[in-house]
Amino acid sequence: MRTTFLLAALLFAGQSVAAPVLVAPLVFGQTGGTAPASSSDDDEDEPAKPATPTPDKKPDAPATPAATTTTAPTSATPATTTATPPPASSDQMRLVNGAPLFNPNVGVHIVEQKRFSDSGRFEVTLYPVALQVNGKFTQHFGTMGQLTYHLQENFGLMITGGGNWFNSESSLNGELVEKARVEAQAASSLLWTWGVLGGVEVTPFYGKFAFFEGTLAQFSFVLNGGAGIGGTRHQLKPESARMDGTISPATYGDTGYRFMAGLGAGFRLQLGQRFAFRLEVRDVVYTARVERVNGCGVEDLRAMDTALRGGRPVSSAMVGGSCRVDTFDGTDPDTGQRRSNDVPLALGLVRNPSSDVLNNIGLYAGVSFLF
Amino acid sequence: MSVRNVFQMTALSLVMLAGSAWAQSAEDEAELVERVAVRNRLYMVERRWEVGGNVGFTLLPRLTDHYNFNVSVGYNVAEWFAVELRAGYAYSRQTSLADQVKEAFLQQMNLPRINDFSDLWQMSANGIVGVRFQPIYGKINLLAELPVHFQLYFWAGGGAGLFNRESLLICLQRTGSGCGQYYTETKVSPIVSFALGFRFFAHEKHAVRLEARSWSFLDSYFVNVDRANVSAANPTAGGMQSRDAGITTVTQIDLGYSFVF
Structure with a gap:
């Protein structure tokens, strides 16, 4: 926007x-x-x-x-x-x-x-911090990288990818659960873990500016777009406080791959022949429909839930081949709790599937090396 | 709130880093154009007054939404530094998400204690004064032929505003399955504001502004309210102000115009 x-x-x-x-x-x-x-x-x-x-x-x-x-x-x-x-x-x-x-x-x-030609050169960009700026129900921080080949002076091919090393539900969502016992739909709070997108980048115009009265710098306005895939997950158990006052971390379930598309715009500040700064805003769009958790569909989870209610282990349930039962078996070393506690939570997510189209708008600040 | 702060700090750091980093690479070019290229700016603002107007809308409305209409008066002390006074009124309201929370909570009868939501204060009248640091002056070559001159600036300042708040959970008067009246509060609070933006010069006396601006003010809300005893006469029913309410930050995109005398 x-x-x-x-x-x-x-x-x-x-x-x-x-x-x-x-x-x-x-x-x-x-x-x-x-x-x-x-x-x-x-x-x-x-x-x-x-x-x-x-x-x-x-x-x-x-x-x-x-x-x-x-x-x-x-x-x-x-x-x-x-x-x-x-x-x-x-x-x-x-x-x-x-x-x-x-x-x-x-x-x-x-x-x-331009003082420096980009045509025919590769550009490797590292975005140490890519942070989501439109997180209503989710919050993401990640590190991204990009490889761009400049076919022409203002047109290039790019492949970008990386991971969100912090992806969690937002404080607002936690407040909704804690204070009003309501929460966002499962699809609206789907978390993006990693992604790889390929596409094109254009620089429709460029300019220069002076800093105070002394130095000049050149910059270009970049637009890019691409498509690819990414991984998603969803929170199952929220973070909670234990009896001894320590924090029991949240648990998550893998919700599979998603097709993703991205659009971005920003500035590229050329620093000599080899280096550049980039500051971009990117919108990664993906569809969100939670149908499986750790590969297990609603029937799989129902079978595991029934087994648990009957006092049997989840591994005794008859499930499909894609269902990773082991992710619901045993004890989680982080929380110290049985992983099977996540079964009813996962079943709740997929029992009434919700769908949404999510926009993850992020601010990407990076450094480029050209060769 | 922390995310917005990170956003602001990142943007500022990049500008500052860039300022020093390109100095080396620009030395050879500086020998060519010397100081003329930056001394003879087309649009000079030093020692000139300016007036303007701005409209801001919330970048990410959660429980409240603001549309802020401001007028401004500024004086450019130097090409790179200005002082500005802004005053205006923000039309604000609760979002549809807030309405959904209200409705859902009315159906939740198994919550005897109310801990109200944070970040529900809505700004109305507001006035701030601040400084504008505008060291970057440049131009872009738009569509190959159209030159556009601009200044990139950072703004920081503070002031005060009038705020009102309507609770999502403390219902003073039930009307069947709904609520006829929620608990409301009004206060005057200090404001701290930061902005990062562009001024695009269309003419020697006209400039269009585009900026991202934050409005930060103190938050407060009641916790541990006895839901069964809430009434118009006793709205907070034994509740107390939250001790860790913190600060609410509203981030807006501002569009504005300045007339430079």
């Missing part, structure tokens, strides 16, 4: 500055060639460009001394050549990437080409 508003704001601002105003031109070079000066908006109109096509620069290629080039006439030239400007100093005639250096109307010179 924030991305939508960001784009809307950018489009609004962009349209408002789309009408340049021509001003008197400057004289460039010693050969008498003329060119329109920058517009009042600043350097969006390139004041001087060689008449011949400029070959693609290599990364880190030295700037071409454009002060000696003769500019090609443009449609604006006849209207502006009648006003002869005062002779420009050598400093004013000096160009940086096509923009006059000492022109007071020039703010931050427009980015004409």
